[in-house]
Amino acid sequence: MAANGERKTVAPDQRCAIGLTFGNSYSSIACTIDDSAVVIANEDGDRQIPTVLSYVDGEEYVGNQAKAFLVRNANNTLVSFRDFLGQDFKSIDPTHCHAAAHPQDASDSVAFSVQDKAEGDASTLSVSEVATRYIRRLVQSASDYLGKQVTSAVLTIPTNFTDKQCEALIQAANNADLEVLQLIKEPVADVLAYDARPEAILEDKNIVVADLGGSRSDVAVVASRGGMYTILATAHDYEFAGVHLDKVLMDHFAKEFMKKNKDVDPRENARSLAKLKAESESAKKALSIGTNASFSVESLAEGIDFQTTINRLRYETVARNVLGGINRLIEGVVKSAGLDVLDIDEVILSGGTSHTPKIAANMRNIFPESTQIQAPSTNPSAINPSELQARGAALQASLIQEYETEDVDQSTHPAVTTVAHITNAIGIVSVGHDGEGFSLSSPPETAVPARRTIHINGPKEGGDVLIKVIEGNTHIKVTKPEPKPEKKDEEKDEEDSDFSDEEEEEDKREKVWKSGETLAEAAVRGLKKGSKVEVTVNVAADLGVTITAREVGGKGGVRGNIAA
Ligand code: ATP
Ligand code: MG
Incomplete structure (x- = not known):
């Protein structure tokens, strides 16, 4: 274990490095094989590993296995803790832990109380300890896959992580015996993953990276000039993300259930709510692939089974507020970068929520035809948005793993994010x-x-x-559309009804x-x-x-x- 404040370092020739994305909702691990990035499946076969730990009878569960325990072991199940690292208890948003172990105030930092041993009292685990235990499991999965012990990683962080949060993340990783080669910003990892493709043309371009996750949506405008990336503007939102899409579906299905079972609201009982939430998330994911999804839960509430279906159009209607919020967020950050949608060459949709076809379709409408929209539903060669960041981090890890830790200077690598630039x-x-x-x-x-x-x-x-x-x-x-030639008075009267059509002709920008x-x-x-x-x-x-x-x-x- 690394002593507090001291960084764990590994000699370059002893390293085995991976890329690691540790999100609040899901995490991923990736490595490079013959210079191309590969996202690693854990022992359950998952590449998107839920950021969840659960303790049952002293046994530690991780990922999807742990997430399933939200139904019957919620108090000993830890979720959505990444953003709590390095934060005061007063400044965290505990909303997403509502139906899981609750965060507590531990002399200004955050802790959880869980029964992690088979016998005795519950333990108080600092968020740092929880993160360390979780990272250790990810490293173990990667080591099992690679057949050798992983020693080092490049980790991705949101653009608004404070120095204190970065420090806490490095410490948590070090305590899991993992050397942190570098922290790179999530949108930069996304751009790296795209730019590393053999067919990529590295020309100067302005890119919008929309990282739409479970509990947060982060958008950045990135200028790529001669292989250097500069972040021009960022926006962060916690109201329009994946869980909010789950929520509209939960309300939708709950209302359907109540139509058939008067006065039984599955949202009022913790177990029913957990089942409703899990199945709503599954239906949401299914609606990204198909135009219909089924919803089926045994004993949803009061022992009553419930089965129904939903189609994509209905989903998009009930979700329109959240989807509209995502549009506004993205349009807003382009403006705050001092740019117009016409200045944007590429939109990279990243994060799990970016699988949603309607979001990509909205981007297609907002941006001009010349803008490439990188999302699975608009571009068949787009990279899986859930894999982008881990891939970018793995590519960066393979680039820098030969350097001594102290030589991994941010400014000598493509992950540069804040460099001087000309405004005009x-x-x-x-x-x-x-x-x-x-x-x-x-x-x-x-x-x-x-x-x-x-x-x-x-x-x-x-x-x-x-x-x-x-x-x-x-x-x-x-340019206003060319006015139609003046018409004689009588013709004008006749055509009055058509007038509104002409008005609607779009300005040329x-x-x-x-x-x-x-x-x-x-x-x-x-x-x-x-x-x-x-x-x-x-x-x-x-x-x-x-x-x-x-x-x-x-x-x-x-x-x-x-x-x-
Ligand atoms: P955050 O840190 O914002 O909580 P994250 O970065 O840990 O999130 P991501 O994997 O980027 O997590 O996004 C997770 C979200 O994406 C979840 O809400 C999940 O339900 C959603 N998601 C995953 N796959 C799909 C899919 N195929 N269609 C729609 N939504 C999906
Ligand atoms: Mg994320």
């Missing part, structure tokens, strides 16, 4: 005697230092060209470049006929800009510096 784009305007040309050198949010070289055609007949380096940005141009301040000008003189000018813009880490312009193949050139 830099563009090049060339003015020759046959007109003006424009090229974009660096889009906004390009991480610095950055160096971009572009070639511009010189004037057809040769001569002089003026190169202007300008700062600028794109803005959204809205497009991105257009808007030039700002000129940063530098340079004249390249005496170009040969048909020659090209090479312009290199170099933005240093301190945002100082150096520009060189020269004729391709020619001698000399012009060079200028602009201080930051």
